[in-house]
Amino acid sequence: MKSIRIKSVLCVALAASSLCAGAQNVLSDFPVADSDSLNLASEETVQVAYRKVNKNDLLGGVSSVNVEELLKKNNFTYSLDNMQSMVNGWNGNSLWGMDSYLVLVDGVPRDANNVMPSEIKDITFLKGASAVVLYGSRAAKGVIYITTKRGQVGDTRVDVRANTGFHVPISYPKYLGAAEYMTLYNEARVNDGMDPLYSATDIYNHGSGINPYRYPDVNLYSDEYLKKSYNESDVTAEISGGSEKARFYTNVNLYNIGSLVKVGEAKKDRTTRFSVRGNIDVDLGKYVKTYVNANATFYDGRGARGSFWNAAATLRPNRISPLIPIDYVMQNNTDAWNLINNSSHLIDGKYLLGGTQVDQTNEIANLYAAGVNTYTSRQYQFDMGVDIDLSMVLKGLSFQTRYAIDYATTYNRYYNDTYATYEPQWANVNGVDQIVGLTKYGDDVHDGIQNINDSWNRQTMAFSAQLNYQTKVADAHNISAMLIAAGYQQGESAVYHKTSNVNLGLQVDYDYLNKYYLSFGGALVHS
Numbered sequence: 001m002k003s004i005r006i007k008s009v010l011c012v013a014l015a016a017s018s019l020c021a022g023a024q025n026v027l028s029d030f031p032v033a034d035s036d037s038l039n040l041a042s043e044e045t046v047q048v049a050y051r052k053v054n055k056n057d058l059l060g061g062v063s064s065v066n067v068e069e070l071l072k073k074n075n076f077t078y079s080l081d082n083m084q085s086m087v088n089g090w091n092g093n094s095l096w097g098m099d100s101y102l103v104l105v106d107g108v109p110r111d112a113n114n115v116m117p118s119e120i121k122d123i124t125f126l127k128g129a130s131a132v133v134l135y136g137s138r139a140a141k142g143v144i145y146i147t148t149k150r151g152q153v154g155d156t157r158v159d160v161r162a163n164t165g166f167h168v169p170i171s172y173p174k175y176l177g178a179a180e181y182m183t184l185y186n187e188a189r190v191n192d193g194m195d196p197l198y199s200a201t202d203i204y205n206h207g208s209g210i211n212p213y214r215y216p217d218v219n220l221y222s223d224e225y226l227k228k229s230y231n232e233s234d235v236t237a238e239i240s241g242g243s244e245k246a247r248f249y250t251n252v253n254l255y256n257i258g259s260l261v262k263v264g265e266a267k268k269d270r271t272t273r274f275s276v277r278g279n280i281d282v283d284l285g286k287y288v289k290t291y292v293n294a295n296a297t298f299y300d301g302r303g304a305r306g307s308f309w310n311a312a313a314t315l316r317p318n319r320i321s322p323l324i325p326i327d328y329v330m331q332n333n334t335d336a337w338n339l340i341n342n343s344s345h346l347i348d349g350k351y352l353l354g355g356t357q358v359d360q361t362n363e364i365a366n367l368y369a370a371g372v373n374t375y376t377s378r379q380y381q382f383d384m385g386v387d388i389d390l391s392m393v394l395k396g397l398s399f400q401t402r403y404a405i406d407y408a409t410t411y412n413r414y415y416n417d418t419y420a421t422y423e424p425q426w427a428n429v430n431g432v433d434q435i436v437g438l439t440k441y442g443d444d445v446h447d448g449i450q451n452i453n454d455s456w457n458r459q460t461m462a463f464s465a466q467l468n469y470q471t472k473v474a475d476a477h478n479i480s481a482m483l484i485a486a487g488y489q490q491g492e493s494a495v496y497h498k499t500s501n502v503n504l505g506l507q508v509d510y511d512y513l514n515k516y517y518l519s520f521g522g523a524l525v526h527s
Helices: 127-137 177-191 201-207 265-266 308-314 336-342 362-371
Strands: 008-018 030-033 046-049 051-054 062-065 100-107 120-126 142-146 154-167 230-242 245-256 270-283 288-303 323-325 352-353 370-387 397-415 421-429 431-439 450-473 477-492 499-512 514-527
Touching: 046 142, 062 177, 062 308, 062 323, 100 127, 120 127, 127 477, 127 499, 127 514, 177 201, 201 265, 265 362, 270 352, 308 362, 352 362, 352 421
Parallel strands: 100 142
Antiparallel strands: 008 514, 030 062, 046 051, 062 120, 120 142, 154 230, 230 245, 245 270, 270 288, 288 370, 323 352, 370 397, 397 450, 421 431, 450 477, 477 499, 499 514
16 A cells, blocks of 8 residues: 655745725624625634734635624524525535535634534634635645634623424425325336236225225325424533633533434434533733633434335335234134244234335334444543743744644444344135234344444544744834644544644735735645
8 A cells, every 4th residue: 555645835825905994893793704894893803824813904715703692693503504604605515615624623623513502602714725824735625713712801600501492394205105106117017018017906905095004005204103393402501700810611511302203212212412611711920821621522322223214215105014913813823823922022012013025124113123223422622722922032922832632432332133024914804804824034133242333433633833923013014923833643443544734834914004915824734
């Protein structure tokens, strides 16, 4: 196997912009900042690559969403939910139609779905070359920078927010019923020069509903198998406060969502997420500040084994009756009743699991007897940093460094259960449909061996250090510069080579009277 190493790649971006002198200084009611908008608050800052800048000083290719304000108007549970309606170039899955964008949470490569909106202060979408150049080649398709909330000076504040709601399907796909399917199947066979498979009597019986167990007409989208709605709830507690010396922010969240299916073990399907985040800021003195961020997230999912929704779209409606009622079985059929009495899966004490020689299992039987899959995911994230004011060496000079380590693991647990199904032999006895015999396929087996499948883990380490310099000359010329060294390494199970990336970046910005801007950014990339 050959490995590819990319050395000494130089990424450079140059941007210039001029704004009219009469730019308005107005707070927008809509919590979105875009580089093309003039309705910006002069005191507000936006997170961009390795720094924060005043909204008025944003150049092209940057959009910011104030999630903290947005949540006061609209509740949502995924960090990037509906952002396409507020950010140009973001379509919900990619920036400018390019996949594999880079997600950073507090400056560390992380997953967007592992941070809840209630934890987020704002999200910045970095789209242009000048906006992402400092991150090097890994940011070639854009960067989404998520900034979490931090504590503020003041008394301890406790905010509790609870949400609950119900998902109600508006409509379902409409598939052919058994009679329509059988009619068109016959037509297709005739068109191919073959004899019809189903008689007119069979088609009538399946369509009439006279005996749905003998003449099935199965629709898995019906209310026989699906609930009218299912619940989604979450509760969040936020605790924050602190003094000039130390501030803290804590977020504790519990989230639970159910399922539409109401048959068998699927009635108890659900996904639960519990997370705790803590962000601490400490001033160690006049010149040194430090911070520590930690997060732990626990996902637990429970689902009946099988593929219900796939079956709902592909099951032939006339092929099989998922359940066989035992009260149709002739009382004097000893062999049939021996099979019934020895079955491990007598549903509600009234039904056997249906099958045929061709279809020896079915999706409804899976929900009752194939067992349960339990999904487990754990994510632990930690990062810390130090900010040092070096103005005693040179006015406007500062130093920042950050180190992070994350660990994530997921796996599925299940028992590989098998089950028996039964094919009934029907007859009309004295004008009444009765089951005169049963044919058994397979066996009921629970071997007691728990299987672990899809085991996966990932470890991420990230580091950055930067020198910053800012100065103002003659109250008209604003100059800033950054020299950055940054890198990360990510190891993943079943992947031999770790992903490694090291950047050396330089950013120089100049503006005259906050009207005319010149920006240069470059990165030397080793990966």
